[in-house]
Amino acid sequence: MNRTVLIVGAAITLALVAVLFVGLGKDPAEIKSPLIGKPAPEFALKAVGTGQTIDIAALRGKPVVLNFWATWCVPCYQEHPVLVQNAQIIPNVQFIGVVFNDTEDKINAFLRERGSVYPTLLDEQGKTAIAYGVGGVPETYFLNRQGVIVAKFTGPMTTEILQSNVAKALQ
Amino acid sequence: MTAALGRFIVLASVFVSAAGSIVAFAAGRKRSLDGLQMARRFAYAFAALMALATLVMEYALLTHDFSVGYVAHVGSREVPTWVTIVSLWSSLEGSILFWGLVLGAYIAGATWLTRNQHSDYMPYAIGTWLGCATFFSFLIAGPANPFLTVPAAPDGPGPNALLQNHMLMIIHPPFLYLGYVGMTIPFGFACAALLRGRLGHSFLRPLRSSLLLAWIFLTIAIMLGGWWAYEVLGWGGYWAWDPVENASLLPWLTATAALHSAVVMERRGVLKGWTVTLVQGSFLLTILGTFMTRSGVFNSVHSFTQSAIGPTILVFLAATLLYSVVLLALRINSLESDGRIESPVSREGMFLVNNLLFVLLTFTVLIGTLFPLINEAFKGRQMSVGRPYFDSMVVPVGTALLFLIGVGPALPWGRATKQQVIRSLLLPFISGAVVAIIGFIAGVRNPWTILTLLFGGYAAFVTFNEMFRGGPKVVRRGRRRFGAYVVHAGAVIVLVSIAVSSTMRTSKEVRMTRGQAANIGPYTVTFIAAEDRTEPHRQSTIARFAITSNGKPVTTLEPRMNQYATMREPIGTPDVHSTLTRDLYLSIMNIDPGTQTVSVMMLITPMVSWIWIAVFMMGIGGVIALIPLRRAAIVSEAKDSVPEDAVTA
Amino acid sequence: MIFLLLVTALGLPPGPPEGAPLSGQALEQRTHEVASLLRCPVCQGMSVADSPSTVALDMKQHVHELLARGYTEEQILSYFESSYGQFVRLKPRNPLVWILPVVVFLIGAVLVVVTLRRLSSPTTENRELRTDNPYLDRVRELVEKE
Numbered sequence: 001m002n003r004t005v006l007i008v009g010a011a012i013t014l015a016l017v018a019v020l021f022v023g024l025g026k027d028p029a030e031i032k033s034p035l036i037g038k039p040a041p042e043f044a045l046k047a048v049g050t051g052q053t054i055d056i057a058a059l060r061g062k063p064v065v066l067n068f069w070a071t072w073c074v075p076c077y078q079e080h081p082v083l084v085q086n087a088q089i090i091p092n093v094q095f096i097g098v099v100f101n102d103t104e105d106k107i108n109a110f111l112r113e114r115g116s117v118y119p120t121l122l123d124e125q126g127k128t129a130i131a132y133g134v135g136g137v138p139e140t141y142f143l144n145r146q147g148v149i150v151a152k153f154t155g156p157m158t159t160e161i162l163q164s165n166v167a168k169a170l171q
Numbered sequence: 172m173t174a175a176l177g178r179f180i181v182l183a184s185v186f187v188s189a190a191g192s193i194v195a196f197a198a199g200r201k202r203s204l205d206g207l208q209m210a211r212r213f214a215y216a217f218a219a220l221m222a223l224a225t226l227v228m229e230y231a232l233l234t235h236d237f238s239v240g241y242v243a244h245v246g247s248r249e250v251p252t253w254v255t256i257v258s259l260w261s262s263l264e265g266s267i268l269f270w271g272l273v274l275g276a277y278i279a280g281a282t283w284l285t286r287n288q289h290s291d292y293m294p295y296a297i298g299t300w301l302g303c304a305t306f307f308s309f310l311i312a313g314p315a316n317p318f319l320t321v322p323a324a325p326d327g328p329g330p331n332a333l334l335q336n337h338m339l340m341i342i343h344p345p346f347l348y349l350g351y352v353g354m355t356i357p358f359g360f361a362c363a364a365l366l367r368g369r370l371g372h373s374f375l376r377p378l379r380s381s382l383l384l385a386w387i388f389l390t391i392a393i394m395l396g397g398w399w400a401y402e403v404l405g406w407g408g409y410w411a412w413d414p415v416e417n418a419s420l421l422p423w424l425t426a427t428a429a430l431h432s433a434v435v436m437e438r439r440g441v442l443k444g445w446t447v448t449l450v451q452g453s454f455l456l457t458i459l460g461t462f463m464t465r466s467g468v469f470n471s472v473h474s475f476t477q478s479a480i481g482p483t484i485l486v487f488l489a490a491t492l493l494y495s496v497v498l499l500a501l502r503i504n505s506l507e508s509d510g511r512i513e514s515p516v517s518r519e520g521m522f523l524v525n526n527l528l529f530v531l532l533t534f535t536v537l538i539g540t541l542f543p544l545i546n547e548a549f550k551g552r553q554m555s556v557g558r559p560y561f562d563s564m565v566v567p568v569g570t571a572l573l574f575l576i577g578v579g580p581a582l583p584w585g586r587a588t589k590q591q592v593i594r595s596l597l598l599p600f601i602s603g604a605v606v607a608i609i610g611f612i613a614g615v616r617n618p619w620t621i622l623t624l625l626f627g628g629y630a631a632f633v634t635f636n637e638m639f640r641g642g643p644k645v646v647r648r649g650r651r652r653f654g655a656y657v658v659h660a661g662a663v664i665v666l667v668s669i670a671v672s673s674t675m676r677t678s679k680e681v682r683m684t685r686g687q688a689a690n691i692g693p694y695t696v697t698f699i700a701a702e703d704r705t706e707p708h709r710q711s712t713i714a715r716f717a718i719t720s721n722g723k724p725v726t727t728l729e730p731r732m733n734q735y736a737t738m739r740e741p742i743g744t745p746d747v748h749s750t751l752t753r754d755l756y757l758s759i760m761n762i763d764p765g766t767q768t769v770s771v772m773m774l775i776t777p778m779v780s781w782i783w784i785a786v787f788m789m790g791i792g793g794v795i796a797l798i799p800l801r802r803a804a805i806v807s808e809a810k811d812s813v814p815e816d817a818v819t820a
Numbered sequence: 821m822i823f824l825l826l827v828t829a830l831g832l833p834p835g836p837p838e839g840a841p842l843s844g845q846a847l848e849q850r851t852h853e854v855a856s857l858l859r860c861p862v863c864q865g866m867s868v869a870d871s872p873s874t875v876a877l878d879m880k881q882h883v884h885e886l887l888a889r890g891y892t893e894e895q896i897l898s899y900f901e902s903s904y905g906q907f908v909r910l911k912p913r914n915p916l917v918w919i920l921p922v923v924v925f926l927i928g929a930v931l932v933v934v935t936l937r938r939l940s941s942p943t944t945e946n947r948e949l950r951t952d953n954p955y956l957d958r959v960r961e962l963v964e965k966e
Contacts, residue, residue, distance in 0.1 A: 002503050009496030016459075017489045019541060022548040023468040024481050031553055031861070034905040041831075041903070070874075101874045126878030127831035133903035135861030135875055372958070406870035413865050441939055471864050508939075515936035523936060527928045535921040542917045555859050556917060557910030558867065564921055678852075732872075743872045760872050 033133055033152040040066075040143050041131040045098065045121035048107050054096070054119055057147065063169035064094045064143040067157070068129055071099070071106045073137040077114075079156035084115050086162050093166055094118070100126040100134075142169045174239045177227045177318030184220040184271070185308040187213055192301035199294030199366065207290055210297045214282045217304050218275030225272045228259060228317060237324050241265050241317030247329030249707055254330065260344045261330035263465060263480070264317035269344075271307050273352040278304060281356045285377055292374055295363035303355050306487045314479040339399040346392035347419060351457045353385025354422055357429075358454035361447045362495070365502040370436075370443045372509075379433050380797060382450060386426045387793035393419050394786035405730075405743040405758045407678070407774045409782070412561040414469035417540045418460030421533055426453040428529035435522045438584065440509025444499070445526075447506065451495040456533075458488045468544065514586040521579035528572050535564045566619055573623060573666045576659050577603070577630030580637045599636075603629030615675060623670035627663050634659045654796025661788035668781040676776045680760065685767040692775040694755055695719045699727075701764040710734045712762050714769045718748060718755065730757045730771070753777040831882065833899035837890035851884045854893050858883070858900055859908045867910055 035041075044055040056064070067083055069076040087095040095118035099107050104122060111120060123129055132141060135154070142151040142165045151165045191213025198206025231239040232255050235248055245258045245265065260269040278300045285293055311317070360378040364370040370378075396419060397409035410416060429449035432442045463469050466481030512519045539556045546554050581595035606628025607621050615621055638656035681689045688697040699715040713731040717724065728746040735742065745758040754776045761770035842850055855869035860876040868876045868883070879900070886896050900908050912918075 002500050005503055006496065006500035009492075009499060013489065013492040013496055016492070016541075017485065019545050019548055020462065020466075020468065020485055020488075023544045024466060024485065026468070026547065031905060031907050034901070035903060043831075072874075101878065125881065126875070127882060129875070130879060130882055130900070131831045131903055133861070133905065135904070136873075405872060406866060408870065411865060439939075511941075512936065512939040514940055515933075520936055523932050527925075527932050531921065531925050531928060534924045538917060538920050542912065542914070546914065553905065553907045554912055554914070555865075555907055555910050556912045557859060557865065559857060559911040560917070741872075758872070760877065 030154075031135075033149075035133060035141075035149045036152060038149060040064075040141070040147050040149050041128075043123075043128045043131065045123055045128065047119040047121050048099075048104050049111070049116070050119070052119070054121060056096075059094050059096075059143075060147045061145055062092055062094050063145055063166065064096060064141075064147075065162070065166065065169075066132075066141040066143060067095070067097050067138060068132070068134045068140070069097060069099060069138045070102050071110045072102065075156040076138045079138055079158075080114050082157050082159055082162065084117055086159060087118050090163070090166060093169070096121065098123050098128060100124070100129045140165075142166065144169045144171070173227060173231045173236050174318045174320040177224055177231070177239070178312070178316065180220055180224045180227065181268075181308065181312045181316070181318065184217055184224070185305060185312050187220060188217045188301045188304035188308050191217060192298050192305055195294045195298035195301060199298060202291070203294075204290060207294045207297075210294055210301075211282050211286065214278050214297055214301060217301065217308075218279035221268075221271045221275035224311075224318075225259070225268060228265065228268060229256065232256070232258060235327075237327055238320055238322070239317070240319035240321045243321050243324060243327050245330040246327040248326050250329050257341050258330040260348070264311075264315045266344065266348075267307065267311050267315040267480075268317055270348055270352055271304075271311055273348045274300075274304055274307055274355060277353060277356050281359075281377070281381060289374055289377065292360070292363040292367050295366040296359040299359040299362045300355060303358075303491075306490075310480065310483055314483050337399060337403050339395055339402065343392060343395040343399055346388050346395055350385050350387075350389025350392045351419075351422070351460065353381070353388055354426065354454045354457045356381040357385065357450045361450040362498055364443075364447060364506065365498040368502055368505040370447065370506050372437070372440070375433065375437050378450070379430070379437075382426060382429060382433070382453075383793055383797050386423070386430060387790050387797070389419070389423050389426065390786060390793065391790045393423060394783055398783050401779070402747060403744060405745045407676075407745070407756050407758060407772070407776065409779070412536075412539070412558050413471050414540050415464045415471045417536050418463045421460060421536060422453045422456040424529050424533040424536070425449050425456060428526045428533075429453060431522050431525050431529075435512075435519050439512055439519060441512065442523075443506040443508065444503040447503070448499060449526075451499070452533075455488070455492060455495060458484065458491060462488055463540070469540075516582070516587050516592065518579055518582045518584050521575060521582055525572070525575055525579065528568055528575065532565065532568050535568070536561065539564070569666060569669075570619060570622055570626060573626040573630055573663065576663055577626060577633045580656070580659070581633045595633075599629040599632040602632040603627070606631075610671075615671070617670075617674040620670045620674045623667055627667040627670075630663045631660065634663060650798055651796045654792045654794070654798075657792030657795055658789045659792075661785040661792060664785035664788070665782055668778045668785060672776050672779040672782065675778075676774060678772065678774045680770065680772050682761075682768060682770045689773065691773045692753070692755070693720050694725065694775075696728075696755075696757070696771075696773060698769055698771075701762055701767055701769055703764050712759075712764055714759055714762055714771065716746075716757060716771075728755070728757050730759045732759050732762050749780050751780055754779050832889075833886070833891060833895045835895070837886075837892070838895060839890050839892040841890035842887050847884070847887055850887050850893075851880065854883050854887065854896055855880045857893070857897060857910050859910050861904055861908065 040056060042055075042057055044053055046053050056066075065083075065087075067079075069080075083095060083097075087093075097118065097120040099120060100123040102122070107120060107122065132139075138154075138156055140153045140157055140162075141149055142153075144150050150168050150171075153161055153165060191210055194206060194213060195210035197203075198210050228239075228241065230236075231242050232246055233252070235242065235246055237243045237246060241262070241264050245262045246255065250258075258265065260266045278297075281300070282293075282297060285296075357378055360374070360381060364374060364378070396416065400411070400416075401407070401409040426449075429446055429452075432446045432449060436442050436446050462481065462484040464471075466484065468481065514520070539561055542556050543554050546552070577599055578596070581599060583591060583595075587595075603625045607625040610621060610624040615624065634656050638653060638660065677692060679689065679691050683689060683698040685698060685700060688695050690696070695718070697717045697719070699717055701712060701714045704711045704713055711731045711733045713729050716728045716730075718726050718728055726748050728748060730746040731744050732741050733744060743759050745756055747757075748755040754774075756774040756776060758772045758774070759769060760772055763769070852869050856867045858868040858879060860866045860868050860871035860873060860879075862873050862875055863871045866876075868879045871877075883896055886899075891899075897909055906913075
């Protein structure tokens with residue numbers, strides 16, 4: 001019996017299998033945002049349609065649902081009605097949409113067709129998206145009354161997810 | 172009906188392989204020749220069942236039987252027939268069935284070829300093979316069953332669109348499987364030697380030949396994967412150190428090391444335990460590799476989604492790891508050395524250094540791939556280990572290996588005197604210096620590349636010298652040696668081409684409107700037009716470019732941007748003009764047919780075609796080394812392979 | 821205060837640029853280098869320099885701008901790390917992953933030297949290969965194989 005081989009071999013086996021086993025429980029595509037629990041990065045952007053500039057800091061005092069999207073994003077079409085509907089029925093929560101890498105014309109056309117009940121801001125060069133760590137669209141951030149990001153959701157929004165995250169923001 | 176038939180056959184194969192494995196191990200224990208014969212029959216039966224199951228699946232695919240689960244997943248009436256045939260391996264369940272087919276063929280082949288020899292080893296080998304077969308049958312019959320019955324739809328989605336893009340994607344998986352699955356055979360032989368408690372000289376041949384065969388396929392497969400990435404993915408590179416790419420490389424590294432230590436084992440009768448360990452490691456790395464590819468644990472371009480198959484493969488990996496470790500611990504000491512080495516400064520010594528470097532590479536790639544997972548397990552945060560890491564780590568080791576390809580064969584077997592060392596290093600060094608100077612004149616400034624050229628020129632000289640020593644007779648008689656040097660020659664070209672193509676690349680990103688032109692290298696690239704094209708599974712925007720050089724037309728390139736209905740982001744397909752000296756590569760960054768403007772990345776990469784050619788050359792070298800000798804040549808080969816100081820009657 | 825707001829509104833790293841502003845060829849070169857160290861958040865493992873996706877192009881543009889203002893590589897990488905996470909750095913900072921291969925090499929080198937010494941030591945027997953007549957053994961084995 002070669003003890004060295006046994007010990008080294010057993011150690012490698014155990015370590016490898018343990019690491020892989022733990023890995024099975026996780027989804028590599030789900031990346032946790034480092035901004036959760038931190039104050040939302042500041043920005044001030046122009047809203048399409050009204051041309052009014054909205055500063056995120058000025059919205060403190062109310063929870064904010066910050067939704068990043070674009071007209072070239074297919075799942076965004078799916079989630080838009082969910083956002084519009086919930087914006088109208090959930091009281092005292094500010095909904096804001098931010099579109100990047102897009103043109104005002106396309107956005108206005110989209111909103112005319114599908115409805116717009118809250119401001120949609122244009123982030124022309126995507127700098128705000130970068131500041132928030134937006135990878136793809138759609139991605140939605142939930143801010144509480146103090147302007148701290150409490151949750152981030154990647155992918156098209158559903159009513160359940162929206163409402164449970166808003167509940168977090170209201171705490 | 173078809174689905175039920177398929178399920179039945181696959182279930183039968185689980186029992187057949189399990190029974191066969193038990194019979195084989197019992198035959199080994201009892202040293203029963205009848206038992207061995209019966210075990211052989213089980214082996215053939217398993218192979219037959221896998222072949223039958225594959226035929227049933229192909230029948231279901233070709234008749235568009237959408238009641239069969241896998242056909243509903245990848246079948247389609249719209250795609251051409253050849254796509255239907257190859258969609259067998261286009262998706263997870265079908266590819267596991269394909270694995271079973273290849274495994275069956277290999278086991279049947281190896282069993283048949285050894286039917287008259289090594290009867291004291293073979294029961295254990297067959298037992299091990301059929302044990303692996305049991306697992307794969309279980310996978311096919313259980314978590315990865317392609318024969319599930321589903322409600323029949325009128326049509327299906329067809330195989331993954333990316334896979335229909337390019338010819339290379341059709342042949343890459345079969346080669347990869349032939350390489351990967353092929354590692355099971357030498358694994359069986361290695362375990363047989365351990366179970367028997369000895370590794371005799373005559374048993375080396377099946378061990379080495381089966382390892383070499385799998386190695387050849389794996390070498391070509393890795394090259395095909397890189398070539399495909401280059402032609403299709405659009406970033407202009409061919410290797411990104413993606414976890415799944417690494418999965419194919421890891422067993423190749425240990426197999427190459429094993430092939431080398433096997434030479435020392437054959438000549439001197441030493442390093443038996445080590446070679447066996449490397450062979451086992453190569454097989455285990457294929458199982459780890461398949462786990463990495465299919466479990467969904469790793470972030471990769473190739474990722475399948477998580478499913479039940481991950482845990483099952485992990486169990487198999489744990490089981491085979493344990494089997495291997497226990498066997499090694501119990502029996503490695505009984506694999507006695509038959510001889511010794513005369514001096515560390517010799518070719519034998521260089522083989523050991525070769526092994527050190529290959530194992531170091533294996534470990535480095537493994538650590539880089541697994542580290543994010545380990546880090547997340549402990550710290551809960553995700554991190555990346557990307558190209559910058561691997562490139563920094565691998566380049567020095569690769570350069571050292573190139574140096575070794577030169578020094579190793581330049582040193583004699585046995586003992587090298589100081590004079591011999593100096594003499595064997597001097598002349599090749601001059602040729603190396605010449606190559607490096609030529610490179611410098613041609614504009615090479617990167618220090619690693621200069622070093623690569625120096626070592627490469629040096630190694631090329633030594634390799635060609637050794638290849639043709641003994642004249643043209645070598646090809647007929649000394650095939651193993653000749654083949655090995657052909658592989659080395661290919662390897663030298665590959666390493667030099669990789670160095671040159673990575674560091675001497677020029678790139679330019681330009682925005683052009685219709686009719687505008689830009690220059691890069693010797694080429695003038697003129698943007699002709701952007702047009703939209705709608706295909707059944709995707710929407711493409713194509714940019715047409717006219718390429719001229721010195722006013723003379725060279726070709727037309729049409730890179731495109733594809734939007735698939737199922738994907739969030741568009742995927743670009745580049746277009747490449749390849750010549751022996753350089754490639755012109757165009758990839759679209761941004762395109763607008765409305766305003767007829769395109770933002771295009773232009774790359775000139777020198778010598779990149781040589782990588783594909785030279786790896787293919789390595790495969791050919793392997794084949795040359797594999798071809799068995801005719802009887803007339805056997806005696807002379809026997810003479811050559813016996814060490815000078817062996818005792819003769 | 822308002823100045824701070826405006827500054828962060830532009831998406832700049834905290835603090836002043838610690839390097840010299842770049843331009844021309846050097847700027848393009850450095851943009852490519854730094855972009856190669858950032859991971860594209862949406863593609864599987866590709867770097868920002870190589871990826872054609874919208875976010876990657878934005879990030880590359882931002883890197884270009886920051887370098888032009890004189891921010892250093894480390895400042896830029898830290899900035900992206902603060903919004904995307906450690907995940908976005910392709911070159912790992914953990915020293916362990918860099919040191920382990922060196923350790924393996926050293927251990928391996930020692931093992932090779934020890935093995936070579938042992939195998940070539942004068943006390944190691946040079947036993948006969950399997951049979952008394954290796955010539956015959958080889959011939960027999962090769963013939964049997966046919």
